[in-house]
Amino acid sequence: xxxxxxxxxxxxxxxxxxxxxxxxxxxxxxxxMVAIGGTLVGxxxxxxxxxxxxxxxxPDLVLMDITMPEMEGIxxxxxxxxxxxxxxxxxxxxxxxxxxxxxxxxxxxxxFLIKPVKPEQAxxxxxxxxxxx
Amino acid sequence: MRYTFxxxxxxxxxxxxxxxxxxxxxxxEPQLSSKTLAGLGVATIVGITxxxxxxxxxxxxxxxxxxxxxxxxxxxxxxxxxxGQDTLAELTSMVTGRAISTLNxxxxxxxxxxxxxxxxxxxxxxxxxxxxLVVPLETTHGKVVxxxxxxxx
Numbered sequence: 001x002x003x004x005x006x007x008x009x010x011x012x013x014x015x016x017x018x019x020x021x022x023x024x025x026x027x028x029x030x031x032x033m034v035a036i037g038g039t040l041v042g043x044x045x046x047x048x049x050x051x052x053x054x055x056x057x058x059p060d061l062v063l064m065d066i067t068m069p070e071m072e073g074i075x076x077x078x079x080x081x082x083x084x085x086x087x088x089x090x091x092x093x094x095x096x097x098x099x100x101x102x103x104x105x106x107x108x109x110x111x112f113l114i115k116p117v118k119p120e121q122a123x124x125x126x127x128x129x130x131x132x133x
Numbered sequence: 134m135r136y137t138f139x140x141x142x143x144x145x146x147x148x149x150x151x152x153x154x155x156x157x158x159x160x161x162e163p164q165l166s167s168k169t170l171a172g173l174g175v176a177t178i179v180g181i182t183x184x185x186x187x188x189x190x191x192x193x194x195x196x197x198x199x200x201x202x203x204x205x206x207x208x209x210x211x212x213x214x215x216x217g218q219d220t221l222a223e224l225t226s227m228v229t230g231r232a233i234s235t236l237n238x239x240x241x242x243x244x245x246x247x248x249x250x251x252x253x254x255x256x257x258x259x260x261x262x263x264x265x266l267v268v269p270l271e272t273t274h275g276k277v278v279x280x281x282x283x284x285x286x
Contacts, residue, residue, distance in 0.1 A: 024206065024220040031207075067226075067247075094230025097237040114234075115227045116152045 011037045011127050017057050018043050019050040019076065020065040020092070029063050029092065029117070036123045047076030054080045054087065061126065063113075066093040066104065074107045081108040088129050092117060138185050138236065138243070138283040139266055145231035146191070146279045147270055153205050153224065154272060161269035161276070170265075170280065172256030174198065175213070177225040180246040187263065187283030189232075189245075191225055193275065195252070200274025213252060222248045 016038045018029045026043050034040065041057040044050035048071040050064065062080065066073035073091060080087045091104040096114035104112055110129045113122060143160075150158045170176075174195035181187040193201070195213065202210035202217040205224065210217035225248040236243050251258070263282035270277045 022219055022223045022226075023216055024223045027206070027216075094227045095234060096230070097234035099237060100234070115223075115230065116149060118152070 011123060011130065013037050013039065014060040014126070014130055015039050015041045015057075016061045016063060017041055017050070017053065017059040018063045019045075019047065019068070019073065020063075021045050021068045022065070025065065025092075025115070029122075032117065032119050032122045033061075033063070033126070035119065036126060038126070047071030047073055047079070050076045051079035051083075055083055058084075060088065060130065062087065062089040063092050064089050064109070066091060066095055066100065074104055074109075077104070077107045077109050090125060090129055135185060135283055135285050138181075138187070138241070138285075139281050141232040141235040142189055142228070142281045142283075143266070143268055143279060145228045145235070146189075146268075146277075149224065149227045149231060150201075150270060150272060150277065153227075154201065154274075156273055158270040158272050158277070161271060163266060163268045165264060166267050166280075167262055167264045169262075170258040172251060172253065172258055173276075173278065174252070174254060174256075175221065176251045176256070176258065177221055177248045178251065178258075179225055179229050179248050181229075181243055181283060182246070183243040184241050185243060185283045185285045187281070189225070189229060190258070190265075190280040191228070192278040192280060195254075197272065197275030197277060201272065201277070204274065218250050218252075222250055 018026045046068040064073045089109045090111045091109045092113045094115040111125045175198035177191045179189045202220040229245040265282040268279045
């Protein structure tokens with residue numbers, strides 16, 4: 001019983017890709033994900049790179065910024081889902097107004113984290129999204 | 134100057150700083166100014182467009198900037214190199230993103246430009262002659278001075 005209780009708070013090992021044009025944001029998210037059991041498979045600095053790298057890296061989870069050069073995050077979610085309809089993408093943005101959140105979820109993103117992201121929020125969202133399938 | 138637009142930026146600056154530094158950042162005495170601004174060493178600037186025009190300028194000493202960047206990264210940023218500058222840019226984006234979100238949720242339509250970072254001693258910043266609310270926030274790394282000016286179109 002005690003083990004079952006403990007397991008509820010552990011995120012099973014998962015692979016992830018971080019998509020953000022900010023070096024700080026990439027490293028910060030990497031630290032948070034590794035701390036909850038994630039393994040980094042790669043970074044992308046904009047949406048276009050994310051769409052190109054996704055099929056090669058095939059992560060369990062993509063953490064995607066919205067405002068980026070070349071291709072923004074919402075278009076990139078659509079590009080990734082066009083390749084793999086089961087892809088799990090969580091948006092991570094400081095632009096957390098209702099219209100933006102609705103647009104992101106309508107594009108196929110599974111969840112939305114508002115920056116600055118707190119580690120406990122990130123853990124809770126990752127657990128929810130990975131258990132959803 | 135429209136306080137409806139200004140207040141969310143001040144609130145966002147305080148909330149985001151408190152979140153990333155995990156400390157209280159008390160607000161100092163606010164002032165109104167429309168003079169050329171003397172940079173304290175490091176400044177980040179963001180333009181505001183849409184329903185209103187304006188700018189947010191976050192002004193701090195180099196020591197404060199280094200301390201904040203190091204606290205956010207958990208590693209040395211004393212040179213204020215690429216990582217340090219990127220951290221300050223991201224901090225500013227988090228402030229503007231939060232403020233714009235509050236305003237857009239209230240039915241306003243505003244956009245912001247990506248942040249620009251200025252670094253240098255004896256820096257004067259001109260061309261900003263708008264009535265500006267200047268509010269210092271106290272952190273354990275030193276003072277962070279938030280300058281916000283917004284005029285409706």
